Structures are given as structure tokens and as C-alpha cells.
Amino acid sequence: MKTLFTEYIYHISGVKNLVYSIQEAIEILSRTPRVLRVLLTGLDPIWLNFRKQDQAFSPLDVVGHLILGEKTDWIPRMKIMLSSEGSKEFPPFDRVGFDKSLSLDVNLKLFEDLRRENIDILRTMVTETDFQRTGIHPEFGEVTLEQHLATWVVHDLTHLFQINQTLAYRYKETVGPWIDYLKILQV
């Protein structure tokens, strides 16, 4: 892993490219609800409910999971790290405890509203001087606010990837020999 990262560092044009910035993070965070709306609204249920395997998330599930993150993970843990009182330990995050009965439209609206509020909280509560504040992750131990906030961004992107991959899996066999060229079907 270490070697791979060194190699990757070598290839980029400057270390500035790798620095977390609240403003740049918000560019991604604010787009996710809109990307989900454009990608998922009106899709046939055969796409929306498809799963790679029995226990895997369908595209619909992903939206539910993201809502849970807005409610119980990103901002609540951020507040624990910013607070000068109380325990620094994060409560565990229940990644599947979302309401599976809600429609896509209800979920999308809920996610949009929560995300908008949470971006406002991020923008008003945090500055760069807070980045090295810490909390205690149930598995990793001490983590910094900067790591947590960068993870919020990458977490969005990994779940967009998960949706794209789930959709792609419907045609995993149908593409025939092209599977060799299609990385999304190989990971």
C-alpha cells in the first residue's frame, strides 16, 4: 500500500492538489444529492432495486444509507470533536439502520434537505484551525477532524461508484468478451 501511494504522489503535479479545503469539499458534497436525483429519478424499478448479491445495497438502499450518515455520523461526530466537554468517543454508526419503506422521491428530498443543512453547519462551525481536533473512533482510535471531513467527501464518491457498479452488474454477462475492458465489472 505504502509503495503504491508513493508512486501516486510522484505522479501528481503538486502537493497542494492533495490538501483538504472546506470550500472544495463543499463543491462535491453539494453536488451529490443532485447527481443522485438526475441518475435515479424515473429509472425502472428493475434498475433501482438491483443488487450485486443478496446482502448488497441496491441503488435505493444507498440513498437510505446516505441519509443515515447525515443524521448520525458526519455532523454529530464533528460536534464531538469540536466540543470542549464530554466524551470524545464516537457512538458506533449503524450503516444499515435506514427506513426501507420510503419511496425514492421521499428519500431524495430528505437527503437534499439534510445535506443542505449539514453543509451550512460545516461552513459556519469549522475553520482550518480546527482540523487537528480529535475524536475516538470505535475501531481506529484517535482520528482527526480533517480525516473525518475528507472521509465525508470520499464516502459520497464511493457510494456513487457503488450505484454505478450495481447498475453495471445487470449486464455483466451480456457484455461478453468486453468484460476484459470494463474495470467496473472487475472490482
Place this chain on the structure above:
Amino acid sequence: MKTLFTEYIYHISGVKNLVYSIQEAIEILSRTPRVLRVLLTGLDPIWLNFRKQDQAFSPLDVVGHLILGEKTDWIPRMKIMLSSEGSKEFPPFDRVGFDKSLSLDVNLKLFEDLRRENIDILRTMVTETDFQRTGIHPEFGEVTLEQHLATWVVHDLTHLFQINQTLAYRYKETVGPWIDYLKILQV
């Protein structure tokens, strides 16, 4: 690979879920330009021009590559397979031969227009009875129209994944220990 696929087949609820359909494919194909517009428009150039490595595509490059596919791959090869005359051999596809001087806005508009025209051609020229028509791929040999058309869909999704992954790599180091949970940074 064979074992993995069998396992996956076992998990899905019905084989119908895996069958290529023109109408369902168009649902994805028609969304891609809109997803790209929502995801990329207005992003800081630091995001738009980021690359995982020297030779990797930036998000901007991906749009150029997709335009090239619309012009020289999906429909031209489809027409070769549908034609009763001429060679069945596909000309090779130059995946990097796109115009790197165009702005994001120009590229997005170009891609939207080409995709709309190409979906119209797909809708009017092809029916299920054509799915087993064949062409000769420069590397794979004989391939079917159904494989080619399914690949068009998965190709969109793999490049959306590529963009998400490229954006995520900016924070590959910054996320700290969370890298273990973020699949997009591991593939």
C-alpha cells in the same frame, strides 16, 4: 472468474433482471450527459484536471473520450453489424484521440447533442431480432450486437466510476485510517 459469476447468479432474484433491453438501456444512456453536467459544471479546475497518475484520464478527459465513442464507436460499429454489405471488421477505436483544447462546457454540450442523436438512431434502427447479428472486433473476433449494445451502457458507468474515483484520490491520504472502509480508494 467463472466461480464468482456463478455465485452472483445465485444471488439475484430472476434471470429477467439480466436481459438486455433497448428501452432499459436508453434509461441509463440518456442520463449520462445530465449526470456529467450536474457533477462537473462549476467544479474548481483542481478537481476537473486531477489525475490518479500521469497517463490517467482527468474528469475533463473522460468527457472527451465519451464524445469520441459517440462519434466513432457505438453507432458506427452498430451500423457495420446491421449492414448486409461490406466488411464486418471494426476499425480500431482510438480511445485518446479526442480534442484536448475544448472547454468543459463545449464538451458537455457536444456530448449531449451526440448522445441524443445516437439514442434516436438506436431506437429507430434496432429491434430484438437484430441482437445476434455480428461484427469482427480487432481483438475479440466475432461479437454480437447485443454484447456491443450492453457494453455501451456499462462503458458509461465505468467512466462515471472513473470520475468518482479520480475525485476521491485527491483525499486518498487525507482520510487517514478510513481508507480501509472506502472501496473506491482500494481498486
